[in-house]
Amino acid sequence: MYELAGGIVLGGALGANDAANVFGTAVASHMVRLRRAVAITAVLVVAGAVLGGAPGIRTLGGMTDQTAWSAMVVSVVAGLTVLGMTALRLPVSTSQAVVGAILGMGLYIDPAGVRWAALGKVVACWVGTPVGAAVFAATAYPTLGWALDRLRLNIVWRSIVLRSSLLAAGAYGAYALGANNVANVTGVFYGTGVLDGLHGRQYLLALVGGLAIAGGVVAFGKAVMFTVGRDLVKLGAFAALVAVLAEAVTVHVYSFVGVPVSTSQAVVGAVLGIGLSRGARTVHARVLLRIVAGWLATPAVAGAICYAAAAVL
């Protein structure tokens, strides 16, 4: 069972990074108190993981044949890849690092055991994440804007409605994050024998993963929320609400599909969608390049490191 430690550390890193995508804006702009945001995120991440995390855990667990030991190596390599690429300021996503590492390890253990169809489904969902979030945001921005306008709220009540909505969207985003991303943390251990013999082990894996993410949120969420949140604050409260909502809905949908995706890429897609609905007709090539590089470079780097680590160890 000690092998789970690798996943738990990865979960902590994921929680620290991704909490900013759900409550960063509200906290950085002082619309929601940090303690409240951290508490809501921690509780709902665990709830999302336990209630909605099972499909993703089964997908990642079923992509290759792993042992408990190899799963631990996968988690550690994925964590180090995320850490290293973040330090080098390269685009990185935990979901893509984990899948790359699983694939690298799977290829080392038994290339014939890699389920390429499952991998294809995962990659399709990666592409669908920013695109889906962009479409949702481009549709929701004018629609919700129209609805908000019809309410004819004064400046104070508009503020109250937007703050409450940001709180609700953040809470939903935290639930969706737990449901979708818990598979990154403990999915690779599914089918490895860890926790075997215990009733409902996928839920136990989800609980362990959820608690690990929540631990990361509580321990390190503050600094990241303030840093990442400030970028979204520039959008204004309503656009930030649409961005968080688009990210949460997209990520939640993929948790039903059973594929862990990048919340950061969902946010980038949502912001692009808002830009397009506001009349922007061009998208910075650099933004698209960063997303595509994330799809290709992160799994390639994690996969290569994992393959090499497996060969050395």
Added chain:
Amino acid sequence: MFFRKERQIERDIGRYLGHMEQCLATFEAGFAAYLEEGLTPAFDRFVKTAHVHEHAADEKRREIEETMYAKALIPESRGDIMELLEALDLVANQAEGVLDQVWTEQVRIPPELHADLKVLVAANAEAGRALAGAVRELFRNVRAVPEAAAGVYTKEREGDHVERILVKAVFRSPADTGTKLHLRDVISEIGAVSDFAENAADRLRIIAVKRVS
């Protein structure tokens, strides 16, 4: 209680506008007393009363700003209200300041200018009151703000017109140059009340337009 601070801001802005209107009413009543009786102790009482209302408005503005710093309202609304309050503050300050100027500098306005001066003071006080009404619309019906703000512009134009007539009359009078310049300064300071009201109305319109698609 949810969103207590937000609702407190709404109530406090109402109270702030009340102090501003009392300051403007004192400005008008003070000049009426001055035109009727001159620089008497009764006029001094109006100067002091205007100061009390202006001070109360300042205190209320600081309270509202502190509540907003305590993380009430979404950031863009916080910024808008702060800017609006700063602009409103200049109106009450100016009304109080010009009364004080007349008393401190013992300004003596020739009787032939009294009728137009009364019109000038009324137009400027009206511009301030119209502004207060327009600000209230921001909290009642944001779509009504541009129309309410138009009342400020009308009164400001009226004031400008009378101000030009008065300045011309001053410089065509037999008074010495020093007196003429002094009188022109006082007339401009009275006219500045509606100029500040106009600036605040401009800000208010932008705040309103931003919230109506």
